[in-house]
Amino acid sequence: MIRGLSRPEPWKRGRVLTAAALLLGLVILLHARIPNRIGNLGSLVETFLPWSGVFVPVLVAGALWRRSASALVALLLPVVAWVGLFGGLLTDKSGAGGDLTVVSHNVDADNLDPAGTARDLAASGAVLLALEEISAQAKPVYEAELAKAYPYHSVQGTVGLWSKLPLTGIRPVDTERDLGPLGDSKPAAVKLTGNRALRATVATDHGPLAVYVAHLGSVRVNPRGGFGTETRNRNAEALARAVAAERNQRVVLLGDLNGTTDDRGLDGLTSQLHSAQGEAGNGFGFSWPARFPTVRIDQILTRGVEPRSAWVLPATGSDHLPVAARVSW
Known part of the structure; x- marks a missing residue:
């Protein structure tokens, strides 16, 4: 065989695949170092970071097709990095028991x-039920339908809390002054205005529990502006300050935070509170969009109580899926 026509050795084949595998591994491993200066690229990557794993089998197939030993070895980096971040979510960490079932649902202002x-939500058996994106037209409907199961409730702007236990200390939480519609792309008939967060104290047999319900500002992916998270981030910072000032050691935050717990924009909250899905769920618990969930932007975060199980409820008429958790003292 002519030397110039011989095939490269396995360690020299697939250099592009090897470089792609190393790049993927570095993105997963060093995602926190990706700057947000240009179009909030770091937050965008972190939002969809769990899906980075789908590139691994594609690269494996390419490496086997090219018979590239270097690419196969390079793939160890993204595999180890991904498993280190998300491997724990692949196991069922839910347990039995618990003292309180909570449910949060963005009910969608366009819900028909x-x-x-x-x-459907009342049938879940939740003791605490948080609703976000309540339109003025739908508010009396929710109040009428939930009145029998939940004797206590409060609606502050477009968020509400329904409870089977007494509520006190109810107040709106100002996540931003003069916030207006928070950038929602809703038709004028269902434009969301007013308060988007509340705080209440729930009287339980084990003592008071501080509950926050929030719907943070929307995010948008724009070809010109990149990943628009400015309003969401300001809301998150204000809410984080409210939680930091909370005197009650037992806290549950329920709501549509328009961000994943990997997104640095929510660091102020996730540094104080723990994800019920992350600690006691089964899988990623994706909640949006309802027809084909790809991200979990609906969160149940806790402090001072122990999540025992967390799950996603079946679809309703909303574009989000409800999320649920059972917590223990």
Whole structure:
């Protein structure tokens, strides 16, 4: 065989695949170092970071096809990095027991069946039920449908808390002054205005529990502006300050935070509170969009109570899936 026509050795084949595998591994491993200066690229990567794992089998197939030993070895970096970040979510960490079941649901201002959504949520057996994106038109429907199961409730702006236990200390949480519609792309008939967060104290047999319900500002992916998170980030910072000032050691935050717990924009909250899904869930618990969930932006975060199980409820008339957790003292 002519030397110039011989095939490269296995360690010299697939250099592009090897470089791609190393780049993928570095993105997963060093995602926190990706700057946000240009279009909030870091936050965008972190939002969809769990999906980085889908590139691994594609690269493996390419490496086997090219018979590239170097690419296969390089793939160890993204595999180890991904498993280190998300491997724990692949196991079922849910346990038995618990003292309190909580549910959070962005009910969608465009929901065509708020009565059916309310009945589905009541059937979940939740002791505490948090709703976000309540339109003025749908508010009386939710109040009427949930009245029998939940004798205590409060709606502050577009968020509400329904409870089977007494509520006190109810107040709106100002996540930003003069916030207006928070950038929601809703039709004028269902434009969301007013308060987007509340705080209440729930009287339980084990003592008071501080509960926050929040709907942070929307995020947008724009070809010109990149990943628009400015409003969401300001809301998150204000809410984090409110939680930091909370005197009650037992805290549950329920809501549509328009961000994943990997997103640095929520660091102020995730540094104080723990994800129920991360600690006691089974899988990633993706909640949006309801038809094909790809991210978990609906969160149940806790402090001072122990999540025993966490799960996603079946779809309602909303574009989000409800999320649930059972916590213990």
